[in-house]
Amino acid sequence: MTEQEDLEINDIASGSSLSKDAWIRLRKNRPALGGLIILTAFFAIALFTPWIAPYGYEVQDLNLGATGPSQDHWLGTDIFGRDLLTQIMYGGRISLSVGFLATIVALFIGVTWGSIAGFVGGRIDSVMMRLVDILYALPFMIFIILLMVVFGRNMLLLFLAIGAVEWLTMARIMRGQVQNLRQQEFVEAAVAIGLSRSVILVRHIIPNAIGPIIVYTTLTIPSVMLLEAFLSFLGLGIQPPETSWGLLIAYGAETMEEYPWLLLFPGFFLAVTLFSLNFLGDGLRDALDVRGAKD
């Protein structure tokens, strides 16, 4: 019996929800499942870093200096004799949290903006989406650098600035979704029983657009993390004594001729995370059967 038939029989026997189907499809997609497992592991490590890191964050041993991987220091040490694995674990906390928090900011603005434009329609819709078009045309990288220069380099601003840049595509996708859903019968039914427009939008329309929202969120996180690493690499993002993967790569690049592991290990962790997120995003898109969620 094939798994497909298996699935169909289960459907009849117990009923099947959309999310259950999606999960079954996702489980068959090896790269996506691998990505999910790696990400879960990285998250768990990031969450428990203060308790499981092999050394304290500020522990250094100037006499030791930079050494390659060894039994005491699995990934070696940097020029101050700090354990690289510990640095990467703490850096990962920051990189991952910037990735997720800034994405939530972008998600919130994008979903609100796009669903209002799509639901209200007409002139307001045209004006709102024209504004999105205009913002699309602006060189945001330059503006983020400008903001970091003008207002100083703090993390909250970094979240807001990155979030404020990344919401545009989310708004476009949301608007398209809402326009389709608005014409469905269950929305007419909600109108007929006299629900207010905001209740219809929040309770009935947005929950039905959850698939594209999840897929696009997964694909936004890697681009946000890249942006953070890019800024940190230039010295305009995360500032010492905090650290992030981008900053560790920047330090590693300075001394790569003598101590290549200081560049390669942080780079490896960043690249693996980005791979996992991209594979998971692609897998989710297939599993949830979302089209056009990636420009």
Added chain:
Amino acid sequence: MIRFVVVRIFQALPVILAVITATFFLIRMAPGGPFDSEKAVMPEVKAALEAQYKLDRPILDQYFSYLADLGEGDFGPSFKYPGRSVNELIAAGMPVTAELGFYALIFAVIVGGLSGVIASLHPNTWRDHLPMTFAMIGICVPSFLLGPSLMLLFGVHLDWFPVSGWGDIPGDKVLPSITLGAAYAAYVSRLSRAGMLEVLSQDYIRTARAKGLSEWRVITQHALRGGLMPLVAFLGPAFAGLLSGSFVVETIFQVPGLGRFYVQAAFNRDYTMILGTTIFLSTLIVIFNLMSDVLAAWMNPRLRSELFNYD
């Protein structure tokens, strides 16, 4: 068509004005003036400097005088390089950045286009999987990681190419161009594969084959034109990405281009330089997007009507 172009230009003008205004006032909000250096400057000297750069006048006055200067194409003097104007710095950096971007784009189109077309001709074989794996790597490995890694491998260990500079030693342009172009090669590869796969399933390709044309002619004369269409729409936005990508690549390889000047200006708080380059780069990007829109509308007339009715 002319109407489309005119309307688009009039839509772009307010955007550029908004960029100038926002940048100007943002810079003025920055804490610390440009002359607050570590060394204590005598108050009289500071006042004289501020008078020279018109900083003692009311802010709106400064704004309009800056706009008037811009109208004549004058970005003003640099605060940090006395005696040099922002125009001179842009003129010195821009050709280098343009050359770097050009090589990167050539690399991206040739490598990406070829691998994408080859992949599309042999779907789901190793000739498809291999380039697509590389494309995924190209997208996931950022330039600031790829650049130093290439330097380490080809510059230090194999000693094939110089690791820094621009135009001093033969071959020093190779690594920066590849680093900047790699991500775009990856996107071009995926786009051309998808475009070709779609075209190859069309009826007119089957007709061409049925006529008994050789596979080579079917592909080069019939499939490529339609299959590579998505690339045209991609190249406009790619330009903006190349510019911000050049910030990192020029910093890593010590290329004396506009991107490196911009990052240095950001660190030195060279306000007129930041202001000037931001306006210059933004205007350039708006113009390129405009050209890409017009090109797309020229090739696809349906897009022209979108101008007036969003749907």
